[in-house]
Amino acid sequence: MTNFLETDQGRKIAYHKTGGEGPTVVFLGGLKSDMEGTKAIHLEAFCKARGQSFLRFDYSGHGESSEKFTDGCIGDWHEDTVAAVTALTAGPLIVVGSSMGGWQALLLARAMPERLMGLVGIAAAPDFTEDGYWAGFTDMQKEQMETQGYVELPSDYMEPYIITKRMIEDGRTRLVLREDLNLPFPVRLLQGTADTAVSTETAVRLLDHAQSPDMRLQLVKDADHRFSDDTCLGLIEAAVAEITDLANA
Template sequence: MPQPSWLKTGAGRRIAHHRLTGNGPGIVFLGGFKSDMEGTKALWLEEWARARGRAFLRFDYSGHGRSSGSFTDGCIGYWAEDARAVLDALTEGPQILVGSSMGGWIALLLARARRERVAGMVGIAAAPDFTEDAMWAGFDEPDRRQIMQEGQIALPSEYGEPYIITRRLIEDGRDHLVLRSPLDLPFPVRFLQGTADNDVDKSVALRLLDHATGPDMRLTLVRGADHRFSDPDCLDLIGAALDEVSARADTG
């Protein structure tokens, strides 16, 4: 396995990444909550980009994968800062953002912060505002008291060890919500969502589509697809969406 390269951010965090040189607009993959850049979608997208001569970047947020820091010290604001740092330092010109789950939220924050650098977007089971609308809204009163008084709570995960959800994550998330204020996406956007997703309900995708504004935005619902969205058919759909966004971005 190739060793990653490293970027030290202005905040002092060391971000592990792999970068593929090629033509633009380049592709930046933004992974999900507690995932890393070695996942199925990230590696598949790298090969997709390589086959087309496209620049490609995948990286680990701080507290994820090979990057520095503890996961429980992180929050949406930190991870969005990491994404801005790699976009600014490691890419040139407009980029197409591919955001998976939490990465979809990060992509939307990037689109607000660096609009001139975004040529297009593909969201895969995008999970904007999940700390508030899924986590906090789903906690009962004892859970809320525990997280406020003790600073964290453990939630079971079907992907492995429990998720430690911190008070910092919840409170910081409220400073980065995107579905409560205007969200303009003035570039080609494709959202992909499975109907059998137990982590992000299809209603989230419909709400995002209804809330955001933009001239070229589409949502594809895939019956039976789960949150991973990484079986061969789903990967082909990601590739088709990216081909379409790339073609539209190439022609302006």
């Protein structure tokens, strides 16, 4: 059964939490994704079988949580993440971030580095509002953003994305690749070479930019952005298990 957490901002966040030993694994989904996705459900079952604590939730404007997607932005979803982690978990964390969730994982690492024992990025998409959306907009789209406050972008996976001016402007205050990014714990980045949403160049840029004592990038030939076939799910499991072993060593 889905539970709900009310944040200080008055948003209702839907979540599922399963108990067990630490470190708690927290799954952070992608833009317009939800906690019922293949990776989240698979990782929950994996952790349950291992007796490891696990949390998945929907950002506001996503899935079963309150608010509209078009009212949200990176900062709102960061607030939701901090609220969920603070209220629903205790002790050390291993954060698994998919796509936009990878950016959220890095923001969480910046906000509470003392809680994180490790981070797994799956096609992590830091700074995508600026380096993906804004950088790719035509002059007409930029003008449209100014005049009507949003731009519609086609998606390979669902109905068009409505990208709002607020999302772009707030994203600029949340960028993580422009200044020091210290990740004082093991980091595992997983990236498919056939990903049309997040490029391998983005993964390499993050690898080059961040400071970490133990950071690795694994490229999977022909894997796409979903990164959810049996092979890819196995790699996610292996990364979580490895970081857990390191944390418990």
